[in-house]
Each structure stands twice: as C-alpha cells, then as structure tokens.
Amino acid sequence: DTAVSQTPKYLVTQMGNDKSIKCEQNLGHDTMYWYKQDSKKFLKIMFSYNNKELIINETVPNRFSPKSPDKAHLNLHINSLELGDSAVYFCASSRPLGGSTDTQYFGPGTRLTVL
C-alpha cells in the first residue's frame, strides 16, 4: 500500500541538527497534512496544504517549515532540533471540495528521535 508514502521511516539525530521528512501521495488528492503523534498517542495537526497553499498552521514553533512543491508532495523541514521534537510524524492526504469522498489516508509515519 503506497498511496501515501513518507521517507525516512526512522530518523535519529542530535539536538541542534536540521532534518527533513518527505511525503508523497499518488491518490490525486488536493489536501495534505502533517500530524505529530507524541508518546501519549495524541494526534495533533501541525499543517495543512490545499493545492500547494498553506491552509492550516497550528501553533507550531517556526523551526518547523512545510513546503509543498506540488499538490502530490508535502515536505517538512525542522531546524535546530530539540529533545521535545521526538515523536512520530504522520503525513496524510484527503480530498475536500469537488471530491467524492472525505476520507483521509495516512502515510506510514516517521519516527524521529532527538538525542
């Protein structure tokens, strides 16, 4: 099942480093998301893009910067990584207006560990 894919699957890095996570969907969806899932399993939305336009930008440190080169891709760049950034990051996609379904599909997740 490669409808929504993310790379890398695991990311272990030192505090202060800069890292990127990539996401791609081949479902033809218009909207893509980044979620953070912490150790308590809360799924918290970070960003949402619709057709490359930033729609939702929750209260996230500006060290996190999403980039959507086209509507099939949404990448997440994180500067100056901190211990509290350790979590699983999920990419997701869905199709609002004009679509026949609202279903949201998740990528496999990227487990980020900051040492």
Added chain:
Amino acid sequence: GENVEQHPSTLSVQEGDSAVIKCTYSDSASNYFPWYKQELGKRPQLIIDIRSNVGEKKDQRIAVTLNKTAKHFSLHITETQPEDSAVYFCAASQRSYGQNFVFGPGTRLSVLP
C-alpha cells in the same frame, strides 16, 4: 474551533463481548465523522465513517451512530476478537476548503482471550 472529547481512554473487554467508545464534538458545523484504528507501530487506518445526514452506519461487526442534536457519536464493536486490540481515534471534520480533521485523544482497547 472544534474540540473532540473521547471516552473511555482505556477499555478492556472479554473476547466475544461488545465494546462501545463515545465521542463528543463542539462545532455544529462539523459534518463528517471518521473512526480510525491504529495498531502498535502502524499508521491510523479508517475503519468506518459517517456523515451528518445519516444517523447510523454498519459494516459487519462495526457500527457507528450519530446524534447531531447532542453532538455525539459512538463506535460499537460486536463479537470482539483479540485482533480488535488497538488504539481507536474518532475525528470530526467539515467538508470545506482546507478541510480540517480534529481528533479525539484515543481509546486503547484490549480484548482479552
């Protein structure tokens, strides 16, 4: 903005019994309510969803009910099996430009053999 609460946070049932998880939402404009199952180390996967123009939907052992007036919806799993053990999330969404999903905090279901 939308706020979704979910109860209970943990639920243990004997195999073969039923399990019920309840969610409430705050924004009456929400019109789409999916349920996700997340197994350990895996991605959340949609198991059933319901739209606001429907009061109940069933798919084999899983059913969802929606009470728009009271702004709550529930997941019902009958004849539970050990493979039903997972974390279940409810969510509320509006079908609009920039569709946003607000998730409940999750329910850890354990089905005991």
